[in-house]
Amino acid sequence: MSASNSETHPTHTRLLIIGSGPAGYTAAVYASRAMLEPVLIQGMQPGGQLTITTDVENWPGLTEVQGPDLMVNMEAHARAMGATIVTDTVTRLDLSVRPFVAELDSGARMTADAVVLATGAQARWLGLPTEEKFKGFGVSACATCDGFFYRGKRVAVIGGGNTAVEEALYLTNFADKVTLIHRRDSLRAEKILQARLLRHPKIEVIWDHDLQEVQGSDKPLSVERLVLRHVKTGAIRELDVAGVFVAIGHAPANELVKDQLELHNGGYVKVEPGTTRTSIPGVFAAGDLTDHVYRQAVTSAGMGCMAALDAERWLAEHSDAGLPDPAAAMEPAETV
């Protein structure tokens, strides 16, 4: 649940930005500099996925930066340029009327001439009943959030991408032993991360296995072992662990728009190639919500820039075509 915001914000904006990852904040910086006076609604996890990572080593210009610090700086940058940042969550978005209508968790209601969607993505789960049963009690999707609880213990990570490898490396700060379990015999992660993983003395990799079941105690609810299956032979083996981190990728956070916009590739918002224009004029999408290929902080930021520029052009072209007069509607309103 997001906290409601005590500061005032307009009830109408020319540009509403939904989401506070690199795409949202970059859109806010560009839109502010274009004098659009954007309002950005941060959502349930202000700062987005980078706030639950640690070292970021591929943000240009910074050899190394902590994910949360990077996001604090992006928020400060957007504010300094004049964006209104609202700590609240959009619970409903109506794109069938003009101006568009957003209802917020605090009870506030906003209208907008144009919208930039930058809601990002969320961790995917395997969908096993026992994964669900032990979620929060030994099953996690966030090593930076929960790694601390496994000091001196043995843990496993499921997956073979950058996230899985980074989670495994991070967990070595706490756990005695970390086992990465991957369904194939080669990793998808960047080579530099693979090299770090494979030479780490606390990490072992179990190749060609998938997770069948999480087993443990009911009182108190806690994980004790994993049941793994060899994907080629079907052979079953058990692995004693106190925790398991699922890191099998991310799914686009499309709940607000999945019944209103054209989607593709399993739920990503479809945009016109080379632009951020969605199937509804005046609605733009940027970052992990629309990108099923690159999904990097820097590409998200780039798309946030594109979305602000696309929105600026669209608003300029349509300002004489019946959009409400923003000046008349910019009365500030106190949120609940």
Ligand code: NAP
């Ligand atoms: P990802 O690259 O899509 O990798 C997901 C991994 O989970 C793959 O190894 C996949 O196996 C495995 N997997 C998927 N479904 C599974 C299932 N049902 N059972 C078992 N394994 C399953 O996802 P990600 O690692 O979260 O990364 C997402 C994006 O963010 C990527 O573009 C990545 O580069 C980026 N990212 C970048 C950084 C960085 O630059 N430092 C850090 C984190 C993430 P297969 O390999 O067999 O498909």
